[in-house]
Each structure stands twice: as C-alpha cells, then as structure tokens.
Amino acid sequence: MAMSMKKIGAIAVGGAMVASALATGAFAAEKVGDVDAFAADVVADGNANVDIVVGSNAAALDVVSAANIAAKIGSLMFTEGTVEDGAATVSVKAEAESDDEQVYDADDEANVGTFPATFVTSADKDYNELFNDSSFVITNYVSLGKLDTLVEIDDIDPSEWYSDEEDNAAELVYATVSSTSKVGEFDINDSDVAYISAVTNDTIEDGFVKLQPGMRIPFLGEEYVLVKVDSDDDFVVIGKEVFDGVIKEGESYDLGNGYTVKVDSVLSPLGTTEEPKVNVKILKDGKTVAEKFDTTQIKMVYGDIGVVVNSAWENVGSDYGYAELVIVDNVVKADLGEEFLPDWELYLFNSDATITDIDDIFEDDASKSGLVVSGLALKYVGDDEEGLEGGDDFDIADYVTFDLEDDDDDTNVLFKMDQAKEVSLAIGQSVNVLNAEIKLAEIDAEAKEAVVMTAPIAVLDSEASLDAADKGLILVGGPVVNALTAELADAGLVAIDNESPATLAVAAGAANGNDVLVVAGGDRAATEEAAEALIDML
Structure with missing residues (x-):
C-alpha cells in the first residue's frame, strides 16, 4: 500500500519577513473564469482570505506547489515598507x-x-x-x-x-x-x-x-x-551549503552575524606541476579568527562554519587569482x-x-x-x-x-x-528537505508592521469541505489527487483531465458561496506550471 507524501504544515514566518518561494521567468496558464479578480482578493485587511487545499495522496511536486503559493500569500500579509534582503524560515510536514x-x-x-x-x-x-x-x-x-x-x-x-x-x-x-x-x-x-x-x-x-x-x-x-x-581522529564534518562558487583574490563572502570568509591571496607555484597556494581566512567583525595557507584541497572548520577550497588559479597575466570553494554553516562534527x-x-x-x-x-x-x-x-x-x-x-x-x-x-x-522540518534560507538559496526542493528566489514583504499568521493556510482535502468553507479555496491538483477538485469535476464546474494544460479555473460560489480556484494540469509538471503562473499574478 504505497502512498506518496501527503501532508504540509504551516509556512512559518521569521522576524518580520516571510518566504516567497517564487520561481523566476514567465509562466503561462489557461484561465477559466475571473481568475484576476480571485487573485486580487486572496488577502483582505492584511489576512489570508483563502485556504489552500492539497490532496491527501498528492505527489511531492503538488505539495511543494501548495507551499510556494502559501509562502507567496504569506508575503502579502505584511504592510508598510519593503524588505529587500534577508532570510526566511519554511516549515514542511510530510507523511509517507x-x-x-x-x-x-x-x-x-x-x-x-x-x-x-x-x-x-x-x-x-x-x-x-x-x-x-x-x-x-x-x-x-x-x-x-x-x-x-x-x-x-x-x-x-x-x-x-x-x-x-x-x-x-x-x-x-x-x-x-x-x-x-x-x-x-x-x-x-x-x-x-x-x-x-x-x-x-x-x-x-x-x-x-x-x-x-x-x-x-x-x-x-x-x-x-x-x-x-x-x-x-576518526570524525566527520558536514554542514549546510551557503555558497558554492568562485571568489576572487582579496574578496570575501558575507555569511551574516559578523562572519565573512575571505580569499586573502593566491600564490602561483614555482614549478609548473605544482598547485597554487591559497590563504583563506574566516573573520568575525573584521578580525581573523581562523586562517589556513596551503595548496588545495583545503578543508577548514571554525565553530559553525566550514570551508572546502577545491582549486585555485591565476589569470593569464598573473595579476590576481581565484579560488573555487564551498562554504557551509550549521556544521555538525561527529565521532x-x-x-x-x-x-x-x-x-x-x-x-x-x-x-x-x-x-x-x-x-x-x-x-x-x-x-x-x-x-x-x-x-x-x-x-x-x-x-x-x-x-x-x-x-x-x-x-x-x-x-x-x-x-x-x-x-x-x-x-x-511522519516528519516536520524547519529550514532557513537566504535569497537565492535552495534546500532539499523531505525529498522536496524549495528555493527562495526573492522576499517580497513589508517590514514595519507584520500581520502574524495565526493558523495554517495550507490544509489537506480530508480536512476541508466545499459545503463548510468560510472563505475562498485554492485547490492544488486535479481530480485524481484532490478530492475537492473531483467534486467540482463531477458537478461539471471544472474540466480537468490528464490531457489538460496548466490551468487556473474559477468555480464561482462553489464553496458555500465562496469562489474556488483550481490550480491544476494534466500531470504534475503542468500543475506546477499553473501554480507558478498564479504566484506571478499575486
């Protein structure tokens, strides 16, 4: 009796910001009904005016789509001012x-x-x-x-x-x-x-x-x-990626909380077969707290920060050098x-x-x-x-x-x-948690006065009802995976099958007098595309 991921918890907020897990680029979806009016009304008086419903037997992609929509709506629940950078916390709960x-x-x-x-x-x-x-x-x-x-x-x-x-x-x-x-x-x-x-x-x-x-x-x-x-000494060190790329000699990566990792120098070898030597430093409030000068591969750990420098080289004119490295935080050292x-x-x-x-x-x-x-x-x-x-x-x-x-x-x-994981992301960072990849592409939030999310806005189809709804509903997934979408399809209010493109369809008044927006397509990828099209509209 194999079952797929089927639960998502609330999208948690951190400080005065909330995640908007927003994919980049333009996404197209077929619109049925007054989708624009529905999208304009998802937040009223600073509070979520909809519940998001995902199927109890939904695939991981549908769960992530629901999470992304919930995160975007959460970002609209803040007023006055603009947050341009920072981090966010996302919580995902799943069963299988x-x-x-x-x-x-x-x-x-x-x-x-x-x-x-x-x-x-x-x-x-x-x-x-x-x-x-x-x-x-x-x-x-x-x-x-x-x-x-x-x-x-x-x-x-x-x-x-x-x-x-x-x-x-x-x-x-x-x-x-x-x-x-x-x-x-x-x-x-x-x-x-x-x-x-x-x-x-x-x-x-x-x-x-x-x-x-x-x-x-x-x-x-x-x-x-x-x-x-x-x-x-027979121990291992692992950590969460915060940077993976190339840093030019003399430049640094800022981890926040006063910590930076700096590629201080790259020295060319005397022999053509030797590796360059790299001086890499970890600094706290501008002061060096850890330093290593060696040929690559360099591995260093200081407190909660880890660095692996894999390679280094100089430009053609030998004016300056570069180092390719990965930086991690949340270091775990275990014997x-x-x-x-x-x-x-x-x-x-x-x-x-x-x-x-x-x-x-x-x-x-x-x-x-x-x-x-x-x-x-x-x-x-x-x-x-x-x-x-x-x-x-x-x-x-x-x-x-x-x-x-x-x-x-x-x-x-x-x-x-039956697990819940809470992860913090910086802008541009992605994480793989409980087999779902979540990326924070931007934070679109207001920061002077936060409206606190007091309840989850993402629920299971087994926890929601068209007859008892007290607000609008966003149904993620077609009739095969979402029981409420199936009810609408059986009543002839929406038409979604396994050949449907990415679709945003409004069933006016179908949820106890409240409008319902179905976000679905003929397969998981089409549903994901429909969700991203909705996010672009919000």
Whole structure:
C-alpha cells in the first residue's frame, strides 16, 4: 500500500519577513473564469482570505506547489515598507508509507515468509536492489519499495569537482526481523537495524561511488555538504551549503552575524606541476579568527562554519587569482563509532567489494586499509526488542518507523514517516528537505508592521469541505489527487483531465458561496506550471 507524501504544515514566518518561494521567468496558464479578480482578493485587511487545499495522496511536486503559493500569500500579509534582503524560515510536514508485507496470517495461525527476514526501503526501489546486489550477504531480502519522503539527491557534485557525471545520493533503511518460538511474535535485535545515506553512480545499478569533500549527501531528511572525514581522529564534518562558487583574490563572502570568509591571496607555484597556494581566512567583525595557507584541497572548520577550497588559479597575466570553494554553516562534527543519537552509533558506510558480512559495512576507522567511503550510516546498538506483534512499532533514529500493522488480526510490516522540518534560507538559496526542493528566489514583504499568521493556510482535502468553507479555496491538483477538485469535476464546474494544460479555473460560489480556484494540469509538471503562473499574478 504505497502512498506518496501527503501532508504540509504551516509556512512559518521569521522576524518580520516571510518566504516567497517564487520561481523566476514567465509562466503561462489557461484561465477559466475571473481568475484576476480571485487573485486580487486572496488577502483582505492584511489576512489570508483563502485556504489552500492539497490532496491527501498528492505527489511531492503538488505539495511543494501548495507551499510556494502559501509562502507567496504569506508575503502579502505584511504592510508598510519593503524588505529587500534577508532570510526566511519554511516549515514542511510530510507523511509517507512504503509497501507492506504480510508476516502473520491469523486465519492459519502461522507466520508468513522465511525468517530472519531483512526488510528494506529507500528513496527509490532501485537503491534497494543495488543494496541487495552488493557483495555482502543480506538475510532473506524483502524489498518494501520506496518511501517517498526519504531524500534523494540527483547531483552530488554540482560544480563537477570530481566528475561530470550526475551521480546520486539517497537514504535507505533496513530492519532484520526474527521469528520467535511463539507464532505471531517477532524480535528485532541489536545491530539488525540501520539507516544509511549512500552515494551511487547516476545509473544506480552501476554501483556505489566514493564520497569526497564538497559532495552533497542527505542526512536525516536534509541535504548537507561533506567537509571532511578525519582519518587521524576518526570524525566527520558536514554542514549546510551557503555558497558554492568562485571568489576572487582579496574578496570575501558575507555569511551574516559578523562572519565573512575571505580569499586573502593566491600564490602561483614555482614549478609548473605544482598547485597554487591559497590563504583563506574566516573573520568575525573584521578580525581573523581562523586562517589556513596551503595548496588545495583545503578543508577548514571554525565553530559553525566550514570551508572546502577545491582549486585555485591565476589569470593569464598573473595579476590576481581565484579560488573555487564551498562554504557551509550549521556544521555538525561527529565521532565515528560513538552514539550520534541515543542507541544509534555513527559509522562510515564502507562499500568495499570484498566485504561479505553485512556487519563490516559499518566502519569507524577512517584510515582502514581498503576502505571505500560511500556514505554515512547509523546503526542500532540498543536493547533487543523481543515479542513484537501486530500493533507494535520500532523507531529508527527518530526519523523512520518500522510498523507491525494489525490488519484484522493479521500482521503486516511496513516503513512509515511522519516528519516536520524547519529550514532557513537566504535569497537565492535552495534546500532539499523531505525529498522536496524549495528555493527562495526573492522576499517580497513589508517590514514595519507584520500581520502574524495565526493558523495554517495550507490544509489537506480530508480536512476541508466545499459545503463548510468560510472563505475562498485554492485547490492544488486535479481530480485524481484532490478530492475537492473531483467534486467540482463531477458537478461539471471544472474540466480537468490528464490531457489538460496548466490551468487556473474559477468555480464561482462553489464553496458555500465562496469562489474556488483550481490550480491544476494534466500531470504534475503542468500543475506546477499553473501554480507558478498564479504566484506571478499575486
């Protein structure tokens, strides 16, 4: 019973500003009814005059479209003055379920399947198959398909530091379940459950690749940059990207809060085969607090800030130099082989092709001979959980739940997620959170007096009703994914099918006397285009 992402929470506001996740460029949508009048009335007296409704079984793109519309409307709820720069906070809440597998039949009073069994899910079922096809042995592998809110990154090396291939990274979890002497009861033991974030070839089936500094990797629902794996003291450093690009010698990048990263100098080598030396500094209120002068690759960390300088060069006339680097904040430094969370130890994911025992994929020695670091892993090291039966569940790193579902006395197993993540973005910054990419293209807000959003303006179709509406509705998604759109279609008030272009259609008075705007198209991409066309109008 695979289900897609289906919940979105309120769009949070930070300070006197709110995000407007607004795509650039012009977007076209077919208009039906007085769309312009509806758009002009979405905010009244400084408050949202509409509810946004997204389908309970909506795809991630529809959820993001609803979030973007909500953020734009939120930005209109501020009066007097203009905010030209700054940051915003966005909160996304999502639920998902994997496929399920029956493990106990109540009618036959018998377990179903062979035990111990290892149940696997990931951001895409192809990662399950790659995991199973690796050199290490998985006991009675059972794929439970994909879990939509696990994160997948389509290009881990966007600046092509290491390769022009668009290699991937994805989250995967597994749980090995053992039967007991009592039919219908099961055990989950120490070391038999893990969360893995792995990097792979862009085709996935061609195998795991090496994780290197500057690469992007998901970790517990958010995208990070690997700063370093320290082979002397066995720890890793990751952080959230704030800048990725080239800085000219003598220039700086301002992180805010008084911190800047400066490329102080680039010195040409004496020999033609040597690398240039770069002097990079981290400054606080104009004073140097950390400095490193070396050939690339340079990795440095100070407090909450990390820098990886990958390469440097001088211009043709040797007048000045440049450095290519990535800067991160929200740095996480964690020791290998130690508890990252209670009962969950952090390891490197070792994809060495000579490994045959699955326990050996978890490595805490960063200098080990033959080690091929292909990601990060959290392994369960808590107490054995014994006698689990239908209705019980097992928490995986406070992120995913392994559920033994009671289904009319039968027992099915599946993975579930119910997560909320709050992220801060600067203008131009994008984040990948719960497998949805959100970009803050601009902040369009007034700053002298803020109108506080006291309730979510984005709700599920199961939480809204045409008959009980007390304001206008914006329905995101066509009749297949949004139950309220389906009601309008059945009543002949809108016409949306799988061939429809991006469409903005008003059903006048259809929501208890209030107007309804349907934002939809024949597929997810068309719905996204319709949403962006509406955002451009607001």
